[in-house]
Amino acid sequence: EEEQEEEAIISRFQQYLRINTSQPSPDYAQAADFIAGQAKSLSLEFQTLEFVKGKPLVLLKWPGSDPSLPSILLNSHTDVVPSETHKWAHPPFSAHLDSSGDIFARGSQDMKCVGLQYLEAIRRLKALGFRPIRPVYLSFVPDEEIGGHDGAEKFAESEAFEKLNVGIVLDEGLPSLDENYRAFYTERCPWWLVIKAIGAPGHGAKLYDNTAMENLLKSIESVRKFRASQFDLVKAGLKTEGEVVSVNMAFLKAGTPSPTGFVMNLQPSEAEAGFDIRIPPTADPESLERRIAEEWAPASRNMTFTFIQKNSVLDKSGKPLLTATDSSNPWWNLLEEAVKKANGKLGKPEIFPASTDARYFRDQGLPAIGFSPMANTPILLHDHNEFLNKAEYLKGIEVYESIIKAYASYTQHARSDGSKDEL
Ligand code: MET
Ligand SMILES: [Zn+2]
Ligand SMILES: [Zn+2]
Numbered sequence: 001e002e003e004q005e006e007e008a009i010i011s012r013f014q015q016y017l018r019i020n021t022s023q024p025s026p027d028y029a030q031a032a033d034f035i036a037g038q039a040k041s042l043s044l045e046f047q048t049l050e051f052v053k054g055k056p057l058v059l060l061k062w063p064g065s066d067p068s069l070p071s072i073l074l075n076s077h078t079d080v081v082p083s084e085t086h087k088w089a090h091p092p093f094s095a096h097l098d099s100s101g102d103i104f105a106r107g108s109q110d111m112k113c114v115g116l117q118y119l120e121a122i123r124r125l126k127a128l129g130f131r132p133i134r135p136v137y138l139s140f141v142p143d144e145e146i147g148g149h150d151g152a153e154k155f156a157e158s159e160a161f162e163k164l165n166v167g168i169v170l171d172e173g174l175p176s177l178d179e180n181y182r183a184f185y186t187e188r189c190p191w192w193l194v195i196k197a198i199g200a201p202g203h204g205a206k207l208y209d210n211t212a213m214e215n216l217l218k219s220i221e222s223v224r225k226f227r228a229s230q231f232d233l234v235k236a237g238l239k240t241e242g243e244v245v246s247v248n249m250a251f252l253k254a255g256t257p258s259p260t261g262f263v264m265n266l267q268p269s270e271a272e273a274g275f276d277i278r279i280p281p282t283a284d285p286e287s288l289e290r291r292i293a294e295e296w297a298p299a300s301r302n303m304t305f306t307f308i309q310k311n312s313v314l315d316k317s318g319k320p321l322l323t324a325t326d327s328s329n330p331w332w333n334l335l336e337e338a339v340k341k342a343n344g345k346l347g348k349p350e351i352f353p354a355s356t357d358a359r360y361f362r363d364q365g366l367p368a369i370g371f372s373p374m375a376n377t378p379i380l381l382h383d384h385n386e387f388l389n390k391a392e393y394l395k396g397i398e399v400y401e402s403i404i405k406a407y408a409s410y411t412q413h414a415r416s417d418g419s420k421d422e423l
Pocket of ligand 3: 081110145381382
């Protein structure tokens with residue numbers, strides 16, 4: 001019977017994974033239908049919020065016996081990044097289960113696993129007769145992978161959100177290569193930068209100064225020098241990945257297309273490069289901005305720059321967006337204890353090296369913890385052949401069962417800054 005139950009759990013996970021919610025044209029309608037179906041089968045209240053047409057956010061509620069207590073929000077995004085399908089061993093929306101129990105799919109780690117694990121944990125808690133004291137909400141949000149502006153950002157700023165009286169948010173984390181789960185108290189913020197060079201066109205055989213290509217290449221050299229300085233700190237073991245500024249080139253665009261490729265004897269008059277920059281909350285964004293204006297895209301070299309994405313590392317009051325992970329934050333202690341209770345181990349809290357929707361909730365002054373229970377798992381987010389082992393997925397459900405139970409039973413009135421009322 002337990003075996004049958006496990007099969008049903010895995011089959012539900014596969015169903016969700018098989019919905020193609022890949023950017024840039026995710027099938028949000030089908031994902032929303034699927035989540036609504038799950039909500040019905042679990043007798044959870046649900047509603048669809050559409051801050052932007054065609055981009056549904058599905059909100060589920062498990063009511064608490066004391067609705068006056070701040071609620072718990074379990075967040076996950078429904079969209080996934082694109083895949084180079086033909087480079088995968090198993091198609092990214094096949095959710096292929098191999099003989100060692102690995103389930104291959106885009107979104108198996110990032111983060112359809114988490115969204116469904118929340119639901120499976122609730123299914124078990126309900127079967128055991130557990131009743132939450134605090135209300136528990138689950139948000140299935142769109143558009144995280146393209147910045148979250150039409151999803152979590154609008155949600156966190158909405159009146160509907162304020163009414164939920166959220167006290168703590170759980171969002172995504174990363175797999176761990178060893179047995180210790182990872183938890184994240186803050187994250188680097190994304191700046192997506194495009195620099196553009198212009199220069200005089202001319203014969204491909206002519207040497208002259210200030211071509212667009214030469215101007216852009218000087219910038220790229222400068223970016224690479226900076227990148228190496230940051231990477232060296234990580235390689236030397238002086239800093240972790242989340243503690244340095246990363247910069248990686250995402251695209252290069254230049255040249256005059258021809259039917260066989262590019263015109264070779266014409267020097268282009270424009271050239272562009274795009275960079276994905278991630279900045280730790282402790283870095284000085286102004287000095288980086290100066291570096292961009294003075295070294296990477298100086299007007300003196302006929303260069304301009306724009307940001308496609310530019311989040312602040314600071315909240316409205318100018319403080320870094322951090323969630324406390326000491327005794328001042330009861331939610332942190334509860335998480336630690338709950339993971340232990342489920343026979344899991346938790347490593348030291350870290351800075352999430354990429355970016356998540358948690359930043360929009362932290363921006364509202366709320367504590368938010370990044371956590372995806374995947375131990376002994378290679379980190380394959382945004383990579384080919386993303387997979388999660390079945391046993392690891394099932395273990396994660398037990399961990400959430402323990403966390404949700406602890407959180408929903410917690411009766412002290414925790415303030416949003418994490419401090420407690422005196423008893
Ligand atoms: C820039 S918004 C965040 C998108 C995605 N989670 C990433 O870190 O790349
Ligand atoms: Zn994600
Ligand atoms: Zn992602």
